[in-house]
Amino acid sequence: MFKNLDMAINWVQSQTRFRPKASLTHIEQAFKLMNLDLSDIKKIHITGTNGKGSVSMNITQMLMEQGFTVGTFTSPYLVKFNERIQINRNPISDDDLLNLINDIYNLKEEYLNISNESLSFFELLTLAAFKYFSLKYVDYMVIEVGIGGLLDSTNILNYDVSVITNIGMDHMKQLGDTKEKIAIQKLGILKEKGVLFTTVDESLHSLFINTAQKLHAKINIIDSHAIKTISYIPHIVKYKNYTFELPLLGVYQKDNAILAYEVVKYLLPKTKDEELIESLKHVQYAGRLENVKDNIFIDGAHNEHAINALIESIKLLFSNKKVYILFSALADKEPEHLIGKFENIAEGIIVTSFPDVRFKPLNNIGYLYIEDPKKALNFIQSKTTKDDVILITGSIHFIGYMKAHIL
Template sequence: MFNTYEEALSWLHSGLKFGMKLGLERMGWLMKKLDHPQKKIKAIHVAGTNGKGSTVAFIRHILEETGLSVGTFTSPFLESFNERISIDGEPISDAEVLRLVNLIYPLCMELAETDLGSPTEFEVVTAMMYAYFGEGHADVVLVEVGIGGQLDSTNVLTPVVSVITTIGLDHMDILGNTLPKIAQQKSGIIKPGVPVVVGKVTDDAFESITQTAQETGSKVYRLGTSFTISKWQTTPNWGEQFNFEDDDIFLKQQQIQMLGRHQVENAAVAIEAVKQFSHTLGLAVSHSQITKGLKQTFWAGRMEKISDRPFIVLDGAHNKPAVTALVQTLKDDFKGQPIQVLFAALKDKEISEMLDLFATVPELTLTATSFEYPRAASAEEIAAQTSHSIEVIDDWKTALATLLNEVGSEGILLITGSLYFISEVRRLFFDQ
């Protein structure tokens, strides 16, 4: 057992050595020992290659407007570990983390002695989250999937609504190397009779999702078919505006303060998820509550403007689908402006293809860098994966200082790549 928050966190992070073990046997064992806390919560379960965090943020703000207290389980964290388990955007306290670790620790020691073996760090944190929310701290809990869906630690849950935001090529070594295979894994979160809201996915990926939904008798609501976006435009004051429509509601000129077409799509998925959630539970959600919730939504590290002079933006575009969306936003909203990009990535990502995408943006110059993390690629490793012109500065703080000197009054400094990297950069800016 642990006496301090620091000791508890140190033990938790040492769980990294257990690596990644997909499968729900260990989670099932832990849930049984904890008297099945996951069955005591009303939840929305959110899977997807990209857009999970933003969609959770939109849903959270809309539901908060109705007066509900909203718990969230998200990853990774940007500033402190406690963010992963939050209520109404407020991370749980250090004392709560310590209490939860001490609750789960003896069970982990017991589990390690069984044939199932030790749980992973993510399994332990997921168990902590379910134990906490099972105590009744929130009216509704938004649970973000870690990786995939079917075999993800969070998938011991039967939610009120399931959400699949996007399907893209990521974690292919685990989930499969085609969109239908990845969609099949993610659609593993669909439970019998539980409605599922689906964002922008290809037709072949959608086929995999509908196949699962038919087997479980679940209704599917797809962006572009069951609900639609129209009259999308970028607003002058950093944001987007659009109309939303489905069979029951029409919302005119909805505004969000997050930039990019993909964020409009995430917002639309969130509206439909809230609608299905409220219909199932008989809750009243007004149009004005949706409008206000959307307008207030902010998600750190996603096209986040942190300075006007010089103009600095952070964006955690950590895989090829995210860079595709980012590049489209740059072409739509920053046409003709010189853009300096500082980029760092994890070794297991499709770095070459991500760099090719950046090369399609006119007036963009790219600098590769690195950061302290076991799976981080070095700047040289990044540069070796492209024939395009690229600067190499391995220490990111040196690279940042260099680019801050170079970016002119008309230029933009975009810091992007791994969310772990964005977390470090963000900490530096906000500490100072």
């Protein structure tokens, strides 16, 4: 049993991250040991290559402002581990988190004795979130998939709504090397006679519709072309004769907001559109083109799909400004390929490091490398004026480190 939260978190994070699996048998059996009754809780399941977090926060905000208690399970965190498990956008308290980790430590030991099998980090964290939301009697659970969908630890429940944001090339080792293969894995969250909402691009519509038909499920495809941008700053869009003012910057956020809006309209059909639209004005989500200080922005783009969307946003938002990139990424994200995408829009690119066990030095990929991230930022600031833009990006873990320890 842990008496110290840091020790407890270190134990959780030291567990096998995602173990290879052909089924969800182990986590299903462990879940049964917990004797949780989640039948009174409405459940929303969200996957997609990017945008899961933004959609989760939009849905959470709208449900909260309708008077519901909402548990949200997201990953990864930006600054503090507690952010992964939230109720009404408040991260779990240190005391509650310590108690919860002690509970899942005991669960892991019990399951190990019964099955001679261990549970992974994400399996344990998923079960912890389910238990916490049960203990707190939430009305809704908004659950983000970790990786993929079909064999993700979160996929052991029947959800009231399944949500797929988009499909891009990420986690190819686990999910497949084509968009179609990745889409099939993500479509694994849709159950027999389920309900699916998605903003997936047109090239995958047939696959989605055919899958839904086979499962006798209802599918709601939101046409991105029906969402018209009026302005980028402030971020205002039109959809179905309604005007939406969105606090989150980035061209990709319009799809995330409207997707969330349609999900909540389905769940709460009697709620006035104007009330939901007003709620969307109050959404906050750190690390997504977030203006953290003066002319410094951070964005957690960490794969090709997200980097492309970020670059499109930079072109539109900062078309008359010089943009300087401070970049770092984890080794498994092909950082050499990702950073090259900024060459046509950046005045300067600096590469740096940050403390993470999965980080490998990026000092030989052809860009100016300053190992100390604080010195790297200071160097860029010495070369820029207040009218320029400094964008810190490449990894959610990196921007979280920069925000917590340097900015």
